[in-house]
Amino acid sequence: MMDVLPNDDLFPGLRKKAAFKQDVYNTTLETFRLFKSVLTEMAEEYRQKYKSETIQIPFEYRDKGEFEAELRFGGDVLIFTMHTNIFEFSRNHEVMKTSYIHESPDRSYCGIIMIFNFLADSFKYNRMNDLGYMIGRIFVNKESHYFVEGKREVGQLYNNFQSSVITRETVRLILESAIRYTCNFDLLTPPYEALKMITVADIQNTLDNMNITTGKRLGFRFQGDHEEIS
Numbered sequence: 001m002m003d004v005l006p007n008d009d010l011f012p013g014l015r016k017k018a019a020f021k022q023d024v025y026n027t028t029l030e031t032f033r034l035f036k037s038v039l040t041e042m043a044e045e046y047r048q049k050y051k052s053e054t055i056q057i058p059f060e061y062r063d064k065g066e067f068e069a070e071l072r073f074g075g076d077v078l079i080f081t082m083h084t085n086i087f088e089f090s091r092n093h094e095v096m097k098t099s100y101i102h103e104s105p106d107r108s109y110c111g112i113i114m115i116f117n118f119l120a121d122s123f124k125y126n127r128m129n130d131l132g133y134m135i136g137r138i139f140v141n142k143e144s145h146y147f148v149e150g151k152r153e154v155g156q157l158y159n160n161f162q163s164s165v166i167t168r169e170t171v172r173l174i175l176e177s178a179i180r181y182t183c184n185f186d187l188l189t190p191p192y193e194a195l196k197m198i199t200v201a202d203i204q205n206t207l208d209n210m211n212i213t214t215g216k217r218l219g220f221r222f223q224g225d226h227e228e229i230s
Helices: 010-050 099-103 120-124 168-184 200-204
Strands: 059-063 068-073 076-082 109-119 133-141 146-150
Touching: 010 059, 010 068, 010 076, 010 109, 010 133, 010 168, 068 168, 076 120, 076 168, 109 120, 133 168, 146 168
Parallel strands: none
Antiparallel strands: 059 068, 068 076, 076 109, 109 133, 133 146
């Protein structure tokens, strides 16, 4: 029986790759903590500015754990989540064509922070069938360079991976863009065909618990990675 010779590169290579991904993870986690810090700051600014107003419009930040944060304002909720895994851009992604990546391919490995928009009433009334939308995701590499894919205001200004570096100021701009987009992303009437028939069981329940899906763009689907940013 032939002896199998050990591969001297296996264990060192494994450790090197794992350590590198851990560095990317740590940078992304620090970025997510910065998002939380700026959200806290913005909520306090809002509270101080409008605390004496008769009409109270909510703008509240909630820390939901190490990898989740929530911002409620008006009738909307933004949920921020950090994925715990590390990803690489696909070969066909525009980022992979830049000199920044060609000079050092490891720069294409990123952590991801995602931003989702829901209706506040969906949580208030426990409407489990309601829809949420991903309005943006932020890719962060080991060098704290970032790239944003998103809807309109969220993705228009932050797509130069080579020169965009995470700072407190850039995080503030991303958050302001997400809030501005959400405020302009209004609730549309569901198609008549979707609601013209209803079961006896549904109508006997309270309106808040009916099995009717509510979403800002019911009947339209967010295309995610393949949708052109406009």
